Amino acid sequence: MGQYTIYCNGSEKLKNLSGGVGELRIDNPSLDKADWGGLIFDSSPVPVGEVLDSASVLAVYCHAPYPVSLILGQIAGPSWSGPEWKITSGGVRNTGQLCCQIGITTENQAGSARFWVNGSDHVPYATIQTHAGRITPRGYSPAATTLRKGFYYRFSWQTIAETPVNGTLQISYTEFQWRAKGASAWNIERISGDRKYIDFDTSRVPNAESPGMEWRVVVYANSGGSATENYVTVSFQSTAIRLTDLVPSSRSTAYKGFAVNFSWSLSYTKPDNLSGSIRQVSAKLRWRENGAPAYTEYAINNATQGYTIPAGVLPAGDIDWQVEVTDTSGGTTASSWTTFNNKELPVAPADLYPADGSRVLKHQVNRFGWSVTAEGAEDAPGEIVQTSAVLRWRTQGQQDVKSVTISGAQTWYDFPANTFTADDIEWQVEVTTNTAATGVSEWIHVNTQDALSTPVCVSPAGAIVEDTQGITFVWRHVISTGTAQTAYELQISSNMGGQYTTLSTAETDVSSFATPAGQFAQGTLMWRVRTKNGDGAWGFYSAAATIIIRRAPAVPVIVYTDTKPRPTIRWQSMDQQGVRIRIGGYDTGWMHSTAKEFRMPYFLADGVYPVQLTIRTIFGAESAPAIGSITVLNVPGPTIEAAFNARLSAIEISWETDAAYAEYFILRDGVPIARSAGSGITDRLCTGKHVYTVRGVTPEGYYGDSAPVHAFLAIENAVLGSVEDGAPWLKLQLRAGERPTHDGSYSAQVDYVHYYGRTKPEPYTCGMKDASHDFAFTLRDAAQMDALRGLLGSAVVYKDCWGDVVIGVLGNIQAAHSRARDVQFTVVETDHRQEISYE
Known part of the structure; x- marks a missing residue:
């Protein structure tokens, strides 16, 4: 890797031997022959992981028994005697020696030679040559064997490392390199840390003529060095697959003019001890007309197990198809030919208008239209729509045909006014759909002469009319051809149809006429109208409508x-x-x-x-x-002193005054609920807070009111009793096992009528409503049960502690005749008017 100079700063051992002055005395009798010239170096710039090549130079200085030191100079040929150096913060320490024989004999000499260990100018040093340590892989597995391509295999190796001078040699990372057998370029997978294996998916290796792969690893040490061995080769064996789930399946049906989706699946036997899966690499889809020698082929260069042939490609009839698949195991498999039917659905125009025997008007714009139907279209994978149409027409009985072409899905055409000249024409339409199918209608006969109208008087008719603001006569132009009115004539008769006079006439499509106020005398008036058709011909008079003219009465x-x-x-x-x-x-x-x-x-x-x-x-x-x-202006009577008493689940109202009043009315919350000639009443139909007023009425019709009485009635749980005053109450307290229930059901009487042209009905209600209440309680004893049954069919009032008051008829009772006496009963609300009249 490089050259490094290492220096000696002395060791504790040598310092002690030399008297602690940092020098090595050769004549020191405590050192044996092996220590002569031995120096220990512990200060070094050598990086971690370096491996020693050689120690080539040793420079020392010697002091003889002379006044001056002698430089011995450089001595070649030093040797390295240590196994390794250990890196610390201070360098290499105590684990290796550079040794040489100086050749100086100090015996029997007066002086002694010494190596300087300390001193700024005479520090011993050595020069060493190193290289970056390497870790070499070996023992590749698998090698020179055959694998089932397409599955995962574990590729592993061993390593051997050099001994470094400085530090510990470790693996930084490993490159796993692979390629198809015979390929030139390597693919690389980086493996972090010191892991010595990789689980490799062999399906990643491209298929080749000679199936197999070559692989090796390159190990990188933390010193920066790297090493590898030559690559090894493994061969591949493919896996037999089956092509299943072919769609369209044999004898199935597709539809001409629509895209056809082809799909298939791969099936194979997987080895028990291997992971991974066989996948499609590419495929070829082929189709042909049934039994034909030639076919059309589509390439699928990916793993998609399907292909869509666009609409309009496949002809009608029986179609053969086949797929050939190349898979990740290196094999190629072709399915057998499968036959399906590409069905063509016949189409035809329908719902033609104007229909046979209809009328259109020459001078108006006329719309001719149709729809497209296809037999069996409900089974098609998409909608069958028109793509073009040809509309033809001719004079009835003649061969000269005119036509207009319509592009797209428009299923109608507006003929401009005056297109037709003959009184009778014929027309037909030929449609072409998105499935390339065509259909032609029969010839349809249409008459172009307008019919005569017979209008109808709408209003006023059979009514009494007050001619204070004028009368508006309204009629309806009725004609079998549905054409519009072009003129009208309105006539009236004041002698019951003996003679008619024209009231108004105009060339217009307006179907009403208004007269000024007071134009007609009071009495009976008849009126009728006739209209012109689209050809300008008068139709028939309408049936006469009779009205009565009236006048407003005098002010009372x-x-x-x-x-x-x-x-x-x-x-x-x-x-x-x-x-x-x-x-x-x-x-x-x-x-x-x-x-x-x-x-x-x-x-x-x-x-x-x-x-x-x-x-x-x-x-x-x-x-x-x-x-x-x-x-x-009221003339009040004497003072009325009123009071209340909440008693027996009711409120008792009593009052005191003199005999000036003929009768008394009791008002609850401002509403009269009772009248009396005495001095008290009982209100059984209330609960909670209420304000009562006693109003006395004198024989002359004047009145006096008591001060408001604020009353409060608290019901314990619930009670049920007759509406009649003085009747006992049936106390309802609990329900065994759960809480008492009170469920209400409310409904209104509504009739819903549907009208032509409107999607939703119109509601009609008479304002009547129904309400019923279902209760569930548990009675204590047979006496309570008898009391409840005694109220059946009677008008009752139910009140509870939550403020609910129900007045109606006890309609039915359901009871469990056991010790608990669980009952359910229903009260239907009735129109019990609590407010009374002052009459």
Whole structure:
């Protein structure tokens, strides 16, 4: 590797022998002959891992018994007597010696010769030659043998290392080099550390004419040195494989015009003691028409076990196919020829319009259309669509054919207006699809003359019409060809059809006409209409529609009101069949009535309230509203002292006052729920917090209210009882093994009607709703069971500690007649109106 100079700085041994002055005395009687001229060097620049080649120079200085030192000079031929040097922070120490015979005899001399061990100018030194240590591989395995190519094998080797001068020689890394037998370039795998094997996948070696591989390793030492031995050779044996799962399989069906996906699998017997797998390296896919000598071949230069032949390549009929596979074991296997059928699906135009016997108009744009059908298309791997079409037409009975070509998937064509000149034509279409199949329709006969129309009167018809804002006559142009109206004529008759006069006529497709207000006299009026078709010919008159012209009634006159909290109104009117009254924010809505007096159903607070009163005649004509106002002024009665008592799962309301009031109304949360002539009532239909007011009404119609009474009723668990006052309560407390249950079911009566042209139905509801409640409890004894059964079919009220109140009919009971008496029962809510009228 290089030359290095090493110096002696003296050892403790020599220093001690020389009296501690760092010099070696040759005449020292304590040294034997072997130590003569021996120096120990322990300061060196030699790197780790260097191996000694030679020690070529030794330079020393000698002191004789003369006044001056004699330089002995350089002495050639030193020898190395140590096995190795050990590197420490201070260099090489105590493990090797450079020795030489100086040839100086000191016996019987007055003086003594000495080697200088210390001293800046006379330090002994030696020059050595080294090279970087090497670790050489040997014992390659496997070698000169045959392997099953395509599987993993362990390639291993041994090593032998040189002895370094300095430090320990170790493996830094190893290069595993391999190539196909006879190849020139090596492939290299680097192995870190001192590992002496590699598990190698032999499928990585390319296939060659002479199957096998050559390999070797190069070992790199930590000194920088490297070594290798010559490569060794192993031969390869391929593995027999079978080609299975061929798709398309024998006698299967593909479809002409669609891509065909071919696939296959590799099957083989794997050795038990080897890992890895056999894989495809390349393949050749071949196809031919059934039994033909020549074939078409596609190369697959990878491991893909499949190939797709694009649409339009394979002809219709029976197709033979074969695949030949080259695998990672070096073998080549071909499957037998497999036959499948490439089926062509027949196509045909369908749903042609205009259909045979239809009409189109010469002077309009006419759309001719069709769809494409294919027999068995549901089994095809994709959609069959039109790629082009030829539309042909001719005058019926003639041979002169005209045509237009349509590219793409468009299945219609718009003929410009005035394309057709004959009254009767024929047309057909020929379609070509993406499968290259074609289909032609039969000739379709179409008439180009428009039919005559018979319009229909839409509105007004069979109705009473109030001619206060004019009348709009609306009709519908009805024609079998579906062509548009080009003109209309509207006629009317006031003598039941004895004579008609023209009210309006116009060259337009508008199907309505509006008259100004008051144009017609009150009474019966008949009207009819006729229209022109697309050829400009008048059609037939419509059936006449009859209407009644009416006038609005006179405004009613309010003749009386009073000032009581429930005021009364009287009025005068003519032809009244219905009435609607608004007092402040209250609205009666339309009421069918001929009565001309009304009393407010609720008590009004003092103040002024606007009034509107409108009547309606038998024809439904409404008058303008009569407008007025009412001033309400109450005359309160004496004070009412009210109190409550929560008792027996109900709230008892009692009050005290004098006899000034004719009757009393009890309001719960502002809503009247009971009336009484006495001094108390019981509210069984409540739970929780409520505010009660007792309202006394005098014989004259005035009222007085008690101060609000804030009541609270807490239910222990749950109770069930009759709605009737005074009936006992059935206490419901628990359910054996689990919590009591209360499940509700709610529904509304809704009818759903589907209409043509609309995807979703229209809902119709009468506003009726149903609600039922299912309960589950456990009763304590037979008496409770009897009480529950006694309520069956009766109106009951259920209340619980969670604030739920259910009023309805106990419809059914399910009971387990055992010691526990588990029961389930259902209450269906009924329309139990708690609010009462003041009437």
